[in-house]
Amino acid sequence: xxxxxxxxxxxxxxxxxxxxxxxxxxxxxxxxxxxxxxxxxxxxxxxxxxxxxxxxxxxxxxxxxxxxxxxxxxxxxxxxxxxxxxxxxxxxxxxxxxxxxxxxxxxxxxxxxxxxxxxxxxxxxxxxxxxxxxxxxxxxxxxxxxxxxxxxxxxxxxxxxxxxxxxxxxxxxxxxxxxxxxxxxxxxxxxxxxxxxxxxxxxxxxxxxxxxxxxxxxxxxxxxxxxxxxxxxxxxxxxxxxxxxxxxxxxxxxxxxxxxxxxx
Numbered sequence: 001x002x003x004x005x006x007x008x009x010x011x012x013x014x015x016x017x018x019x020x021x022x023x024x025x026x027x028x029x030x031x032x033x034x035x036x037x038x039x040x041x042x043x044x045x046x047x048x049x050x051x052x053x054x055x056x057x058x059x060x061x062x063x064x065x066x067x068x069x070x071x072x073x074x075x076x077x078x079x080x081x082x083x084x085x086x087x088x089x090x091x092x093x094x095x096x097x098x099x100x101x102x103x104x105x106x107x108x109x110x111x112x113x114x115x116x117x118x119x120x121x122x123x124x125x126x127x128x129x130x131x132x133x134x135x136x137x138x139x140x141x142x143x144x145x146x147x148x149x150x151x152x153x154x155x156x157x158x159x160x161x162x163x164x165x166x167x168x169x170x171x172x173x174x175x176x177x178x179x180x181x182x183x184x185x186x187x188x189x190x191x192x193x194x195x196x197x198x199x200x201x202x203x204x205x206x207x208x209x210x211x212x213x214x215x216x217x218x219x220x221x222x223x224x225x226x227x228x229x230x231x232x233x234x235x236x237x238x239x240x241x242x243x244x245x246x247x248x249x250x251x252x253x254x255x256x257x258x259x260x261x262x263x264x
Contacts, residue, residue, distance in 0.1 A: 013069055013072065013093075013094045013097070014072055014075060014076065014077060014078060014090060014093075014094040014097045015038055015076050015077060015094075015096075015097055015098065016033060016038055016041075016076065016077035016078070016097060016098055016099075016100055016205075017077075017078060017083075017087050017090045017091060017094065017097045017098070017099045017100070018077065018078055018079030018080060018083065018084055018087075018099075018100050018102065019084050019087035019099050019100065019101045019102075019180045019184070020079070020080075020084055020100065020101050020102030020103060020192075021081070021084060021102075021109070021173060021176060022044065022080045022081045022084070022113070022117065022154075023104075023109055023112040023113045023116065023117070024102035024103060024104050024109060024194075025102050025104065025193070025194030025195075025216075026043060026044075026079040026080035026102060027043060027045075027080070027217045028194050028214070028215050028216050028217045029041075029079050029100065029102060029192075029194055029201075030043045030077075030079050030080070031215040031217060032194075032198075032201065032214060032215055033076075033077045033079075035210060035212070035215070036201075036202070036205065036207050036210070037207075038076050038077045038205065039075075039076055039077065040074065040075050040076065040077075041075065041076065041077040041078060041079060042072060042075045042077070042078035042079070042083060043078075043079055043080045044080045044081050044082065044150070047082060047146055047150075048146055051145070051146060053071060053146075054145045054146050054149060056070075056071045057082050057146070057149045057153075058145070058149055060082070060085075060086055060089070061082075061149055061152055061153045061157065066086075066089070068089065068090060068093040068094070069093065078090070079100070079102070081150065081153065081154055082149065082150065082153050082154075085153060085158065087099060087180065087184075088183060091183075091184070097188075098188050098189075098190070098204070098205070099180070099184045099188055099189045099190070100190050100192055100201075100204075101177065101180045101181070101184075101189060101190065101191045101192065102192055102193070102194065103177055103191055103192070103193055104193060104194075106170045106173055106174060107170070109170075109173060110166055110169055110170050110173070113163075113169075114163075118155075118163055121151065121155065158172060159172055177191075190204040192204075194214070194216070197214040198210060198214050
């Protein structure tokens with residue numbers, strides 16, 4: 001571990017705030033930061049793995065007070081949604097943190113979002129059967145609530161239910177980039193395209209360039225396996241809950257069957 005990264009790992013709170021929207025190479029950046037010892041790094045995938053974080057994200061989405069230090073306890077960096085929406089609040093909570101603004105060609109960004117996370121959201125809305133939704137509500141309320149937080153934060157509040165309007169969505173994307181450029185002091189900001197690789201990132205963070213290749217993950221070709229991972233997580237939790245329910249039912253049945261006559 002480098003001296004810079006070691007110092008970062010010992011200091012409390014976030015060292016790096018990712019201000020870039022999702023589908024700008026954020027999963028690749030998460031892995032890269034963790035390889036540079038600026039981890040663990042919070043990403044949307046972490047939000048789905050930690051349903052106990054839902055109340056804080058719901059509060060943040062509603063403009064309520066959030067204990068950011070508690071929410072990000074144990075993390076050294078954050079990228080992607082939902083955290084990128086609150087980069088300004090995170091800068092206040094972690095004044096020594098640096099800001100990474102991931103960018104890409106706006107047209108390619110729109111196509112990527114449209115064919116991945118927005119497509120999954122639209123398909124889920126159309127096809128999710130009522131029994132499955134009820135089962136999620138019963139056995140996985142935290143995961144279902146996080147899905148709803150994302151719907152509210154991204155599609156409603158960020159894109160105002162107009163994401164399918166290509167030009168409008170791109171204008172929101174570009175306005176966000178310009179806002180971050182205005183609000184973040186230049187010495188604390190790196191505007192970064194992951195295609196640039198290690199050099200600008202490592203120079204900004206003051207760490208040596210690794211010998212290994214820069215990670216490139218979660219492009220559109222790799223998105224279906226990523227979505228399957230979330231579905232597998234959801235399936236495992238539902239399966240576990242059903243097994244527990246079946247075991248409890250069997251135990252109750254056996255108890256009642258073998259209860260002594262006249263027992264209450």
